[in-house]
Amino acid sequence: MAPPDVVRLAAPALQALARDIFVAVGVGADDAALWAETLVWANLRGVDSHGVLRIPRYLELIAQGGIHPRPAMRLLKAAGAIALLDADRAPGPVAMARAMEEAIAAARRVHVGWCVARDITHAGAVGHFALRAAAAGMAGLVMTASIPLMAWPGSRRAVVSTNPIAIAIPAGRHPPLLLDMATAKVALGKIMSARQTGAPIPPDWGIDAEGAPTTDATAVATLLPMAGPKGAGLSLMIECLASLAAGNPVIAPALAGAPGTAKGGTAMNGVAIALDLAAFGDPAGFVQSVDALAEAVAAQPKAAGTDALLLPGERGDAELARRRRSGIPLPAGVWKQLTAAATRLGVSLPAPLEG
Template structure:
C-alpha cells in the first residue's frame, strides 16, 4: 500500500481555496469552504475534509452546486429566520446560518435559523464552535435525501442527520459533541473504499439490502443504536426540513427520481447562557463538570477519560505543527483535479 503524504494545513487550505475559485466559486466563498474542510482534516475527521473536494467540484461542473447562488434571508420574525441557499455551497451557507443565529441571539438571547436547499453542509462541529467561541451555546443539525436505512427497512429511508452541540468552557475551550445518526457515515464509506479495509459488522447494507463488510459493495448505512438513531434522524428531518417548508424525505418518496438528487437543509441555534447565569458562570460550571467526570475511577482498558471534542482539539494542535496526513490515493486525485483547473499543487513530504 502506498505511503501517506504530509501537507501543511496552510498550504492545503490555499490549494483547495484556489481550486474552488478556479471551479467557479467567488473568492470569499471559496476561502470559507476551504477553512471548514481543513478544520475537519486537522481534527482527524477525514470523512468531512478534503476527501469531499472532487465531489464538490463535480457538483459545480454539473450545475448541482452553484457558484452564482442567490443566498438570502427569506423569513425573519423575532428570534427565528430562514435562509434560502439556492443550491449554493453548503459549508459557506451553513456558516452564514450560524452567523445569523448568533446575531439574533444578541437581541433575543436565542437565535434559531433554518437553512434550506443547500448542498453538502459538512462537519456540524465547526458551526457550533462559531457560537462557543463567542461564549454561546451552539446547536447545529443537517437533513438530507434518503441515505440511511430506517430501523426495519432494507433501503435508504432517512438521512444520516448529523447533530452537534457546543458548550463553552473557560479559557476558550468547549465541549463539542459532533455525531451522525448513522453507524457509519457516507464519508467513512468512501474512506473505506479508498483504503480497502473491511467495514465493521452490522453498519451497512449492500444494494440488495443485505448486511456487508465489503466497502465496495456497501451502499446504505445503518442507523446507530437501531431505533434510537433512526428516530432522532426522523426528528431532525422535522426540525431542519419540515419547519423550513422544504421536505426532503417525503418528496423523495413521492418522486423516486429525486432520491439521488443531492440537497440538504440545516438548522443552527445559538443561545446566550448569561440569560440564566452571569458571565463565565456557565463556562465555569462546565469545567467543574468535566473535572468531576475525569476524576471518576477509570474502566479497565482506559488510560484517560476524554470529554467530547477533546481528542479532536489535541489532534488539531498536533497536525498544525506536524502537518496533515492524507492517503496517497486521495492526494493523487486532488493533484489531478488541481492540474486540470490550472492550480499548482501544494508541496508535500512522505509520512
Template sequence: MKQDPSHAPADTLYLPADELLATACRVFEHMGLSRAHAQAMARTVVAGQRDDCQSHGLYRILSCAQTIAAGKVALRAEPALAPTQGAVVRVDAGYAFSPLAFERGLPALVEATRAQGLGALVIGRCFHFSALWPEIEAITAHGLAALALTPSHAWVAPAGGRRPVFGTNPIAFGWPRPGANPFVFDFATSAIARGDLELHRRAGTPLPEGCGVDGEGRPSTDPLAVAQGAMLAFGGHKGSALAAMVELMAGALIGEWTSQESLAFDAGAGAIPCHGELILAFDPARLGTGDLTAQQRQAEALFAAITDQGARLPSERRYAARARSQERGVAVPRALYEEVLALLG
C-alpha cells in the first residue's frame, strides 16, 4: 500500500494494479467463489477502478458481497459453452456472476465473427454487475467492432410514467483503431447509472435534477426517495425507446428475463440483477469492400472532424485515468479500501 506523498489527499491511496488485483481476488475467494470466478471478477473491478469509474470499480465488490449473502448466486458454477451454431455462440452462466462466462465465450465469438462476418454471444442466466466497456475493449482488441446490450432490475419509469418498467439498460459500442485506443462508448439509458445513484446515497449528496421521481411520482433529487420511487430515462421518450429496445433485444429475443422478471426473481433480496446479455461483433474486413485501409481512413477522418474542433471522443477521460494509474498507482478511496478489506473478516 502506498500513497503519493506530493499531492495525494489523506483519504486516497495509490496502489499498484497487481497488488489491487491480488487483493480483490483474495476477497472474492474468501466469499466462496472459485478461483476462476474470483480472478475474472477481480480483473473486471480493478479495470473499473484503474480507469476512475468509481461506480464500477472496487465499490462493486460490496454489492457482490450482498448478492452472495442473499444466497441467490452460484459461486462455483462452470459456464457451459454450447456448440456454436453459425454466427451464434451461447454460454449458460448457470446463475453465476457474468465475467467468467464472457471470458469463456469470447474465443468462440471471435472465431464465429471471422467466419461469418458477424457474430452473436448470448450469455444466459448471469448476474451482471459490471460496466460493458471491458467486454467491448476485449472484442475490439481482435480488430472487430462490437455492440453490447443488457437489461437489469426494473428501476426506470417509461417516459410519461412513474412506475418502474425498464432497467438502467446500458448500451456499449466499440470500434477498433490501429495504433490507438479503441473508440468506445458505454452509457445507461437511464439519466444516471444505478451505481452512481448508490454512490450519491452513500455520500449523502443530492442527485442532479431530472434523474428520478419519488414514490408519488414527484421529481426528486433525494437518492433514497428515487430508489424507492423510480429513476428516469435520459432524453425523455428517446431514452425510453432505447431502454425498450434493450429489453426486447437482450430479453425477449434471446429468451432471457426482462428487467421486470429479474426484479421479481430478486424478491426483495437486494441482489445484483440476474438476466441475460447480448453481445454482437462485426468484422470490418468481411462486411466492407475488402479495402480495410480505406475503411480505417474513413473512420479516422470522422474522429479527426470531432477532435479538431476541441470536442472529446468517448472514453478519452477513461484512457487518461488509465495512464495516470499506470504511472502513479490506482487511486482508491481509503474508506472504500478498508471496507473491502473488512470483508476478509
C-alpha cells in the first residue's frame, strides 16, 4: 500500500512533538513550549508555511550555532515608552514574545510601549505576538526585518526582505481583528511549502536567477514585492524601524557584500509595539465600536460567488476551529522529516489520526 499523501495529527500531539524535539537539542523547557506553541498556532490557522515544516531548518541552525538554544537575552535600555532588547540569537518566537512583554509593560506605565529587539532569529507567524497585546486590551503591532530576499521594482536580484507586519485590535463579541502579512506577494514559507509538495506557483510570486518570472518553486531565486513599489517601500521602512533603530543594519551591509552572521544564521531584528487604548477613553466603548465596524462590513452586499465578507483574521479563525476538530494535515514529506528528527533525537512520535 502506498504511503498517504497527508498525515493528520491532533494539535496537542503535534505541539508536544515539536516541544520535545526542541528540548532534545538543548532548548529550555519553557522556551521550547513557547516555540512549539507558535509553530502549531500557525498550522492551526492554515499558515503551514510558518508551521512545523520549519523545524528541520531550525535544528540545522541550532547545530551550526545560528540559533542559540539557551540565549542570554539582555535588556540594553528601558526609558519611558521604549526598550531595546539584545536577543542573543534566541529562537525568534522566544525573542519576540519577550519584546511584546516589554512593550505591554511600558504601555501599562505610560500608555504606549515600543520594544526593538536586535539579533533575533526567524520569528514565525508574527501575528501570534500582536495578539498578546490584544489579549491585554491593547492594540498590538509587530514587525521583523531580515536579509535581502525580495526584488526591488526593476531589480534583477534580492534587494530588500519580505519583512512581515502584523496588527491586532481587541474586540468584544467579535474575535480580535488580526492583519498578518508579508511585504512580498507571498511569504518565503509558501515557496518552501510548494517545493515540499512539488506544486506549481503563480508567475507573480518570484523570479529566477535571470530575473524572469517562474512557476517552478525550485527555480525561484528572488521573491516579488506585494503591490510593487508599495510592498518594497514598506519593507524598506521596516528595516529602518527595526534594524537601524536597533543599531544592527541588515540590508545595506548585505548589499555591500558584507559576510552574513557566523555559523549559518542571518541578521534579523524585530519591533513589538503595544498601545493602551484605554488612554483615549472608555475601553468598553472601543471594543463595542470594533464589533459595530466588523458587523457593518460583514453586512454589506456580496458580489456573485462570494459566500461572506471576511474581516482580517476571520479566515484563520475559521480554519483554526476546523483543525482543532479534525487535526492538522501534514504533507508526507514534512512528516517524514519530523519522524527522522524525532527518531534521531530519541523523541517519541505521536500516533496520526485515522481517516
